[in-house]
Amino acid sequence: GPEDDALLKFKESLTNAGALDSWEPNSQACNGWAGVVCFNGIITGLHLSDMGLSGKIDISALESVRGLRTISFVNNSFSGQIPEFNQLGALKSLLLTRNQFSGEIPIDFFLRMQSIKKVWLSENKFSGNIPASLAQLLNLMELHLEGNQFSGQIPSIKADKLVSVDFSRNKLTGPIPASLSKFGANSFAENDGLCGKQVGKECSNVENPMAVAIPQEAQTAPSQSSSGSKGGSSVFGTIVWIVGGILVVGIVLIVLFSSRRRDDDFRVLEKEKMHEAGQVNMPVPKSESSTKKGSVSKKGSQNGKGSTADLVIVNDQRGTFGLADLMKASAEVLGNGSLGSAYKAVMANGVSVVVKRMREMNAFTKEGFDAEMRRFGKIRHPNILTPLAYHYRREEKLLVSEYIPKGSLLYLLHGDRGICHAELNWPIRFKIILGVAHGLGFLHSEFSSHDLPHGNLKSSNVLLSDNYEPLLSDYALHPLMSSPQAAQAMFAYRAPESSQGVSLKCDIYCLGIIILEILTGKFPSQYISNGKGGTDVVQWVQSAISEQREEEIIDPAIMTSRDSVSQMVRLLHIGASCTESNAEDRVDLREAIRSIEELQV
Numbered sequence: 105g106p107e108d109d110a111l112l113k114f115k116e117s118l119t120n121a122g123a124l125d126s127w128e129p130n131s132q133a134c135n136g137w138a139g140v141v142c143f144n145g146i147i148t149g150l151h152l153s154d155m156g157l158s159g160k161i162d163i164s165a166l167e168s169v170r171g172l173r174t175i176s177f178v179n180n181s182f183s184g185q186i187p188e189f190n191q192l193g194a195l196k197s198l199l200l201t202r203n204q205f206s207g208e209i210p211i212d213f214f215l216r217m218q219s220i221k222k223v224w225l226s227e228n229k230f231s232g233n234i235p236a237s238l239a240q241l242l243n244l245m246e247l248h249l250e251g252n253q254f255s256g257q258i259p260s261i262k263a264d265k266l267v268s269v270d271f272s273r274n275k276l277t278g279p280i281p282a283s284l285s286k287f288g289a290n291s292f293a294e295n296d297g298l299c300g301k302q303v304g305k306e307c308s309n310v311e312n313p314m315a316v317a318i319p320q321e322a323q324t325a326p327s328q329s330s331s332g333s334k335g336g337s338s339v340f341g342t343i344v345w346i347v348g349g350i351l352v353v354g355i356v357l358i359v360l361f362s363s364r365r366r367d368d369d370f371r372v373l374e375k376e377k378m379h380e381a382g383q384v385n386m387p388v389p390k391s392e393s394s395t396k397k398g399s400v401s402k403k404g405s406q407n408g409k410g411s412t413a414d415l416v417i418v419n420d421q422r423g424t425f426g427l428a429d430l431m432k433a434s435a436e437v438l439g440n441g442s443l444g445s446a447y448k449a450v451m452a453n454g455v456s457v458v459v460k461r462m463r464e465m466n467a468f469t470k471e472g473f474d475a476e477m478r479r480f481g482k483i484r485h486p487n488i489l490t491p492l493a494y495h496y497r498r499e500e501k502l503l504v505s506e507y508i509p510k511g512s513l514l515y516l517l518h519g520d521r522g523i524c525h526a527e528l529n530w531p532i533r534f535k536i537i538l539g540v541a542h543g544l545g546f547l548h549s550e551f552s553s554h555d556l557p558h559g560n561l562k563s564s565n566v567l568l569s570d571n572y573e574p575l576l577s578d579y580a581l582h583p584l585m586s587s588p589q590a591a592q593a594m595f596a597y598r599a600p601e602s603s604q605g606v607s608l609k610c611d612i613y614c615l616g617i618i619i620l621e622i623l624t625g626k627f628p629s630q631y632i633s634n635g636k637g638g639t640d641v642v643q644w645v646q647s648a649i650s651e652q653r654e655e656e657i658i659d660p661a662i663m664t665s666r667d668s669v670s671q672m673v674r675l676l677h678i679g680a681s682c683t684e685s686n687a688e689d690r691v692d693l694r695e696a697i698r699s700i701e702e703l704q705v
């Protein structure tokens with residue numbers, strides 16, 4: 105069956121799979137494959153301990169094994185960054201002890217793993233902070249992190265169901281959280297910087313953990329702050345707190361909404377639904393936010409020069425603010441896109457912003473990144489969202505923009521067939537298409553030196569102003585990314601020719617998808633990475649055109665305006681010429697814009 109095939113695909117990605125000889129095509133996984141655990145004919149576990157396995161772990165293959173609940177790779181030879189096991193949201197046990205995994209685990213790694221009971225990461229080479237998202241796992245029973253190089257503080261794990269923890273032999277610092285007081289000395293041994301009764305060392309200032317943590321972090325991890333100054337590390341501490349706070353909100357929202365999941369294939373929309381959630385205060389304790397204010401705001405809100413050490417303001421149309429202001433804001437998770445996660449924050453001065461935590465983006469130096477962001481900040485065009493500020497550290501970048509209340513085109517078209525969808529009548533849809541084309545045209549002249557002036561044009565990156573003027577966001581980021589990262593994350597890479605290299609033409613393909621999406625009202629399958637679900641709008645429109653039945657595929661919601669049908673049909677043809685699979689045959693952007701403008705009444 106397909107699950108057996110998925111396991112064979114997983115096996116293929118391994119470089120040393122001798123122990124899996126029993127996994128053969130034309131046999132069944134539940135019929136004697138080594139290490140495969142089944143229950144009533146359903147594959148529920150992979151117990152692959154002590155098998156000398158190495159190579160890549162193909163998570164997407166494992167994703168197809170729907171019943172998978174436990175994974176053990178204990179004592180093998182896997183190495184590198186932790187694979188994205190968090191894509192397997194239903195896992196109950198993740199046992200990776202005694203391998204060579206290394207690097208930092210993303211702070212939000214466990215956010216979507218609310219079923220997990222056992223996490224064994226011991227005896228690897230993991231470094232960086234213990235991911236704060238572990239602290240919020242309500243079902244966690246066993247946590248084994250011993251024998252790694254984790255640094256920073258131990259997060260306050262909710263200990264209700266926890267029966268065993270081990271943090272020993274790491275580089276942890278700061279106080280042992282009160283929530284772990286039931287665990288003894290062995291669980292914390294050999295971490296020189298820890299304090300608390302279990303390790304027989306008094307903490308000097310327990311009621312203010314920030315005060316303890318920051319200097320110690322600066323001592324143990326000097327490389328973490330590029331400036332090397334104390335200021336840099338307090339910014340680091342602040343971010344940990346902000347992100348930690350935001351994570352709590354995120355988890356609350358995810359738990360709230362997970363009971364209302366849609367069809368799996370439409371997972372893309374799930375995050376959009378988070379817009380509907382009410383506001384939640386960022387759970388940063390009052391006393392702490394005031395101490396943090398003391399340490400940060402002198403570089404933040406009080407210094408409005410646009411070159412604050414924490415946030416660099418590149419566009420002051422919404423005033424100046426610092427990380428401290430963001431920290432005090434009430435926050436809400438918007439989603440986790442391919443470039444990173446997005447949060448909404450409402451600041452005390454009433455300004456609402458979106459903070460995007462970008463993954464990686466390390467192709468430029470700090471100076472290069474700064475120059476690029478300042479260039480973005482100067483953009484003034486009615487169809488482009490100009491960012492407000494950024495924060496740069498080697499391991500994390502934040503990009504701050506104004507929050508646009510109506511949200512994205514994706515959400516309005518497909519998210520919730522509520523009031524806004526009804527408002528998307530033909531004149532408004534036409535206005536959106538024209539605005540998107542103008543915005544793209546502007547980027548193509550402004551960033552004409554870039555191989556991909558937008559690179560990530562899709563309906564979730566088209567935000568709508570109060571009067572439905574579209575605003576393009578997430579543009580021109582291509583040069584900041586490494587090529588494998590860009591190929592993974594950017595929608596322009598879905599253009600059929602992208603395997604031979606990307607060009608301006610890829611943006612035109614993306615524009616075409618949006619035009620077809622707006623006209624048909626269908627969710628394009630092109631937006632879904634596994635290709636399952638949605639409508640292949642390109643194919644559908646092409647065959648409708650060749651059979652001269654264009655009118656049949658136009659969204660019935662706009663067919664009420666009969667007079668405009670010929671206009672819609674002509675736009676459908678323009679959309680089709682933008683999505684020509686052969687890039688040579690694809691229409692030129694200026695020509696496409698001109699044809700759209702000609703349809704204006």
Ligand SMILES: Nc1ncnc2c1ncn2[C@@H]1O[C@H](COP(=O)(O)OP(=O)(O)OP(=O)(O)O)[C@@H](O)[C@H]1O
Binds near residue numbers: 439445509512514560
């Ligand atoms: N400035 C903004 N104002 C209002 N909503 C926003 C803003 N920026 C993003 N959003 C919303 O948050 C959601 C998540 O944004 P995010 O950019 O992280 O994801 P994405 O667009 O799906 O993926 P990608 O990372 O590839 O851009 C978006 O779909 C959009 O609805």
